[in-house]
Amino acid sequence: MRAIWYERQGAASDVLTLGERPEPSPGPGEVAVTVQASGVNPSDVKIRSGARGPMAVALQIPHSDGAGVIKAVGEGVDPSRLGERVWLYQAAYQREGGSCAETCVLPAEQAVPLPDQISIKAGAALGIPAMTAHRALFCTGGVAGKTVLVTGGAGAVGHSAIQIAKWAGAETILTTVSSPAKAAIAMAAGADHVINYRQQDVVEAVRAVTGEAGVDHIVEVELGGNLAQSAQVIAEHGTIAWYGSEAVREPVFSTYPLMFRNITLHGIFLYAITAEQRSSAVADINSALEAGLLRPLIDSVWPLEDAVKAHERVESGGRAGAVIVQPGGGEEKP
Ligand SMILES: NC(=O)c1ccc[n+]([C@@H]2O[C@H](COP(=O)([O-])OP(=O)(O)OC[C@H]3O[C@@H](n4cnc5c(N)ncnc54)[C@H](OP(=O)(O)O)[C@@H]3O)[C@@H](O)[C@H]2O)c1
Known part of the structure; x- marks a missing residue:
């Protein structure tokens, strides 16, 4: 061959x-x-x-x-x-x-x-994009009825995360992108609010949608680079599920704002998820495909x-x- x-x-x-x-x-x-x-x-x-x-x-x-x-x-x-x-x-x-x-x-x-x-x-x-997105959305039990922020919503994982979050019943989906072309991609995927993180203040833009409450769940492509802003917009008991941190691999951050509000920092490494998590991802991905919500x-x-x-x-x-x-x-x- x-x-x-x-x-x-x-x-x-x-x-x-x-x-x-x-x-x-x-x-x-x-x-x-x-x-x-x-x-x-x-x-x-x-x-x-x-x-x-x-x-x-x-x-x-x-x-x-x-x-x-x-x-x-x-x-x-x-x-x-x-x-x-x-x-x-x-x-x-x-x-x-x-x-x-x-x-x-x-x-x-x-x-x-x-x-x-x-x-x-x-x-x-x-395989990698949709299964990673699925795990990042379901790592603390799913996002039905929740407000979700997907950073990098035009990336392969981010784009899948917007679509799977919609399929999974998220109430409101916000996303960040770096250009109008990427904004169009994220909007077409089903995002309710698209924020250009190069031109807008992300914290202000998120709060304009959620008020002081913030978002319940963040699917994070760049933990280190975005943690300072994420800490300000994540709601009490919220989760930051991160699958990447290429730009800033060793972030320094203030622990108390996260600890006092019971925030979970949840790392996602697809290759190491359990067999049960893999089967659940596969079943949900096929359901979302069949429902016409994942493309x-x-x-x-x-x-x-x-x-x-x-x-x-x-x-x-x-x-x-x-x-x-x-x-x-x-x-x-x-
Ligand atoms: N942990 C795991 O199991 C796992 C699984 C899959 C992928 N990954 C890793 O995750 C990363 C992304 O993978 P991918 O396939 O989705 O790549 P991709 O298609 O290149 O998407 C990455 C996206 O992130 C955006 N981005 C970069 N920095 C950002 C920031 N600070 N805030 C918001 N958006 C930002 C990029 O757009 P702009 O630069 O235009 O903003 C791009 O749209 C890679 O490093 C990959 O190795 C890890």
């Missing part, structure tokens, strides 16, 4: 190799999937670059997320799954065989039925030959939505 792989970490142009690999076959409890779209996430490029520590395997076919069609099943897997359209998650996490190949073999439960109305490309944009945004689509460019696109920070590589040349089954 044709695939992209690397055997050492470094810049995409230095280490990503395109070539032929042996066709893998599914073992017990596994499925083999014809990959029609492979999603590139920041995590994939950080693991490739070495920013997340040494390689977990000697040879890595990258990308955790993907989508395609089941073409073979291993012992113990229901043969009726043959031909099923599926979205994939955690294909490459501490495993050799990620989704950036014509065939991906992985445990059957990591190939989730993809609702008919959802395109294969959108299916490849679900991932696609930034760009690249042929397998341009996997380096796809990684560089993610690293550029300029994308809005998922970056997709098409290992099989882009054909999609009806």
